[in-house]
Amino acid sequence: MASPYDTYQTPLTGRYCSPEMCGLFSQRTRHSTWRKLWLGLAESEKELGIKTITDEALEQMKAHLTVTDEDFETARIEEKRRRHDVMAHVHAFGVVAPAAAGVIHYGATSCFVTDNAELILMRDALDLLSKKLAKVISNLSAFALKWKAEPTLAYTHLQAAQLITVGKRAAQWAQDLMLDLHSIEQVRKELHFRGAQGTTGTQASFLEIFQGDSAKCDKLNELLCEKFGFPGCYDVSTQTYTRKVDLIVANAVCGIGSSAQKIAGDIRHLAHWKEIEEPWESSQIGSSAMAYKRNPMRSERIYSLSRELLSKPATFANTHADQWCERTLDDSAVRRIDIPEMMLLADAICMGLDNVTSGLVVYKQRISARVQEELPFMITESIIMKLCAQGVSRQEAHEQIRVLSNEAGSVVKNEGKPNDLVSRIRNNEFFKPIWGDLDGMLKAELYTGRSAEIVDKYCGPGGPIEKALAPYTSYIKSVSTAELNV
Missing domain, CATH: 1.10.40 (Ribonucleotide Reductase Protein R1; domain 1)
Structure with a gap:
């Protein structure tokens, strides 16, 4: 039997990401979601009067919603013959639910399962990310309040500038992430379903099934949205939901990358100046050759992952721009890679930020010494x-x-x-x-302006952060600090 070490594995799932996000984008979750969509379609069609869909068919479908290893093998063999992944899984589902074999995927095109499943997975991924982002913001808010009055050098052009406070800088980091959280919440709120739209978005096949009854076509999508928790379907579809949606989601998610890279970069500079460091374990090794080194490897990892995340929106933009007329299949392979990778990268970055911001070490005397070196210029x-x-x-x-x-x-x-x-x-x-x-x-605290007041207003009781994090309070209190795999 082949060892997993003999085959390439993505570092995202093997090294950096949470089990929840890895599981969400697993093949089992994806294809089991397809089965739930087929069941939801069949139930809705039966409710709207399609008599060929029997109770037995629905019961058999319900009994086999989770794709088993044997199902995957059946689908693998069928796809090799047919060169069509959706039809391969239609066949595999029909094998275990024979009473439904003739009505699975009734009236639908492949994008009914592929596109709707991707919308479900992206929605659930956004929910995971928003919670993890809220945890990081909470960490930074607490840190900012603790150090709101501690004078420190500010840097413009990476040269010493007028003083701020340690907490004021952290509040700026938190605000960037707050903007990301707002973007993700907004995108998630506005995310719609593709629904059952037919092969070119005209619902022609469903109009035929319902014998020309347009109202039933609308009702079908209403039922599907209710079953899968969406506020409605996009008003206009082609064979797919518009790939502009992917770009909108990517812009929100990848915003985390720019904020994280900025934060991690600042921490790396502060570590260089020996002012603030990320957490450091007693047995941790900084360098294989230079035993004295304390390299900021966690911040460097965040920085590196952020660079990759920031590359994603361009691909989504190009994919949308290249969708000729009603659809071309050159969107398929790239989206299979980039949608999961985008969410996995963001997940890994949030885990890294949580770990780092939960244990930042402040060297107060070192900060004070550096302030005193520059204070004569400050006055x-x-x-x-x-x-x-x-x-x-x-x-x-x-x-x-x-x-x-x-x-x-x-x-x-x-x-x-x-x-x-x-x-x-x-x-x-x-x-x-x-x-x-x-x-x-020559007293540093005279030159920090309103830094402490700004932190109090933004991070303190009744401030914007407290209000924004209110929906996540129970999660933040219940979850422990993210542990990095290595």
């Missing part, structure tokens, strides 16, 4: 304003402080010495009017 704007308040020309004050700042910066960079800007100011008569203020100005 220059306040010095200018104080001088202006005493009648000094702003342009002249700016020029004087610019010259001294460049001199101090040169000492730091060219001589490796501490920042001596404050000493230079104390020894320059131009700045004599504010000499008495300097000691009181």
Whole structure:
């Protein structure tokens, strides 16, 4: 018997993703969903007066909704003969439900099961992702509140800028993910069913089945939407639901990738500066050669998976653009790959983010030391304003402080010495009017602006995050931190 190690396996299912998402996109779930769709179609058709569908047929279908290994083998042999996967599974279902063999797939085209199943799977995947995303946002919100007042260097152009707080930066991360959560919730809410639309979306076959009764064609889709939990069918279909839907879903899901890559990138930089690190286990090895290293491998994994996720929308856009007239089959193979991979990638990224944000380590003294290195530069704007308040020309004050700042910066960079800007100011008569203020100005907390207030308003009680996460409260409280497989 062949070993699983002898065949390529995707790292997504073997290494990175949750059992729930892997199971959702398994062949068993997909093809069992086909059977549920065939049963739902038959039940609805019988309810609307199709007498050839018997109670016995429905009972046999209900008894075999889960595709077994033997069913898969039957379908495999049949598909090799017929070169048609849907008909192969129609045959396999008919073998175990012989009373229904003649009415399975009655009036339908292949996209009845393929497209509707994909919509069901995407909907359920969005539900999984929204919960996991909410958990990450909750982690970041708690972290932001804890560190809302801790001054830290902000960086613009990756150069030290005016101070913010550790919590303020985390609140920004959380807001990006909140926007993703909103997009996913919106897409999920607006997701519709394809339903039973016939071979080119005209419902011609069903119109014939119902002997020209258009109302029954509409009722058929109403019944199907009720059975499978959709608000309605898309108003217009071709052989498929429009592939624009896949692109809309992809844009929402792949937004997680851009947010995650941004967050992971920030954490990697902060780890480089030794300010904040991702969780680190006592026996973890950072490098096979350099034993001292503490590489941010979890953040790097998130970053890497995000890069792949961000590539997906382009493929969905191209697939939609290339659907000539009512449908071409060049959408099939790529969607078999990209729909599951998109959801699996997003799942793995959310797991990684949950793991990292649940255990961020803050090195408070290191952050404070780095702030003090740059603080003399941070107070220059306040010095200018104080001088202006005493009648000094702003342009002249700016020029004087610019010259001294460049001199101090040169000492730091060219001589490796501490920042001596404050000493230079104390020894320059131009700045004599504010000499008495300097000691009181060298307190980092004076330069974080409204950072703490912003965090409180956004992450605190009654704030946007609390309101947005309310539907997920029980999930967040019940679930443990995601454990990464390796």
